[in-house]
Amino acid sequence: MTNITVFGTGSWGTALANVLADNDHNVLMWGKTEETINEINTEHSNNKYLKNITINETIKATLDLKDAVHHASIFVIAVPTKAIREVTSHISEVADGKKMFLHVSKGIEPKTFKRISEMIFESIDPKINGGISVLSGPSHAEEVAIKHPTTVSVSSENDEVAKLAQDLFMTDYFRVYTNNDLIGIEIGGALKNIIALAAGITDGLNYGDNAKAALITRGLAEITRLGVKMGADPMTFLGLGGIGDLIVTCTSVHSRNWKCGNMLGKGATLNEALEEMNMVVEGVRTTEAAYYLAQEYNVEMPITSGLYRVLFEDYPVEEGVKDLMGRDKKSENI
Numbered sequence: 001m002t003n004i005t006v007f008g009t010g011s012w013g014t015a016l017a018n019v020l021a022d023n024d025h026n027v028l029m030w031g032k033t034e035e036t037i038n039e040i041n042t043e044h045s046n047n048k049y050l051k052n053i054t055i056n057e058t059i060k061a062t063l064d065l066k067d068a069v070h071h072a073s074i075f076v077i078a079v080p081t082k083a084i085r086e087v088t089s090h091i092s093e094v095a096d097g098k099k100m101f102l103h104v105s106k107g108i109e110p111k112t113f114k115r116i117s118e119m120i121f122e123s124i125d126p127k128i129n130g131g132i133s134v135l136s137g138p139s140h141a142e143e144v145a146i147k148h149p150t151t152v153s154v155s156s157e158n159d160e161v162a163k164l165a166q167d168l169f170m171t172d173y174f175r176v177y178t179n180n181d182l183i184g185i186e187i188g189g190a191l192k193n194i195i196a197l198a199a200g201i202t203d204g205l206n207y208g209d210n211a212k213a214a215l216i217t218r219g220l221a222e223i224t225r226l227g228v229k230m231g232a233d234p235m236t237f238l239g240l241g242g243i244g245d246l247i248v249t250c251t252s253v254h255s256r257n258w259k260c261g262n263m264l265g266k267g268a269t270l271n272e273a274l275e276e277m278n279m280v281v282e283g284v285r286t287t288e289a290a291y292y293l294a295q296e297y298n299v300e301m302p303i304t305s306g307l308y309r310v311l312f313e314d315y316p317v318e319e320g321v322k323d324l325m326g327r328d329k330k331s332e333n334i
């Protein structure tokens with residue numbers, strides 16, 4: 001039994017806390033909303049984020065950051081990308097001794113273009129850095145919470161850290177692979193959300209299955225082009241953290257990115273769609289980051305560029321699709 005603290009009481013943090021508690025680990029959750037903390041402690045539920053799920057009764061939750069930090073040497077960071085620096089720098093202020101940081105977030109920071117592991121590395125005191133890793137793959141919280149078979153990958157620059165994470169999470173319903181391509185796993189997890197937004201849009205427009213298959217396939221091509229330029233192994237994009245996550249996010253009713261895109265396809269504005277969701281839609285900020293990254297690395301990313309115009313320049317969704325279909329003739333092999 002290992003002491004583990006999960007930072008973030010949203011849908012993914014809650015589902016993963018359950019996986020860890022099912023593995024007999026001593027799990028403390030930290031969050032910033034009193035109502036949620038009380039609900040986890042007294043009702044063993046978190047209905048805002050995971051409806052009708054009973055949380056393992058051994059899991060405790062706290063608002064106190066010091067208690068959360070002192071509980072464990074292994075931290076699961078399960079907050080949206082925009083909160084990563086704030087949460088990890090606060091952890092660093094109160095931590096002493098080496099701590100292992102495993103993040104599960106899927107985004108890239110706009111403006112700096114940093115991956116999450118890089119943001120954590122920059123935000124914490126090097127003295128407490130006991131290894132940084134990522135867990136990613138096709139894994140909607142709603143299905144993990146009801147113990148449906150799920151597979152993910154963990155990656156770290158240090159293979160021993162990845163193996164430790166694998167051991168901590170592996171259960172009979174949650175199968176964990178290691179993968180030594182940290183860049184590829186983080187880029188695959190972040191960029192698939194862009195394509196899922198686009199898939200939601202074409203579904204909202206009722207363009208059917210051919211259009212969605214095209215988006216998944218050509219989306220994978222542009223994710224791979226950028227990922228490889230950033231230093232990823234192209235094979236990673238054919239694994240769980242690449243095509244696996246791309247398929248699940250583009251086709252699942254659970255995906256927040258798909259849902260948000262679907263509302264846009266049906267005519268909502270971005271603000272209306274985001275207001276309707278009470279959970280994070282990472283793909284919006286990641287589209288901005290990837291749009292500029294593509295320019296920096298001189299990589300063609302037509303789906304990302306088209307979506308950028310729709311999200312940030314009020315470009316009509318139908319025109320965006322027409323533009324993609326009307327691009328110059330190409331060979332698929334390039």
Ligand SMILES: NC(=O)C1=CN([C@@H]2O[C@H](COP(=O)(O)OP(=O)(O)OC[C@H]3O[C@@H](n4cnc5c(N)ncnc54)[C@H](OP(=O)(O)O)[C@@H]3O)[C@@H](O)[C@H]2O)C=CC1
Nearest residue numbers: 009010011012013033078079080083105106140141279280
């Ligand atoms: N949900 C899923 O199925 C999966 C999600 N992910 C990724 O996991 C990450 C977290 O997503 P998810 O749990 O789904 O998000 P949710 O929207 O379900 O929950 C977000 C959580 O983050 C907390 N939070 C937000 N800002 C802060 C902050 N500044 N300080 C402390 N806590 C904060 C929220 O707290 P509060 O409620 O108090 O506002 C809430 O508990 C995302 O990057 C997502 O892409 C990855 C795989 C699967």
Ligand SMILES: O=C(CO)COP(=O)(O)O
Nearest residue numbers: 137138139140255256257
């Ligand atoms: O990453 C996910 C599943 O693997 C969750 O995707 P959404 O954020 O679109 O719900």
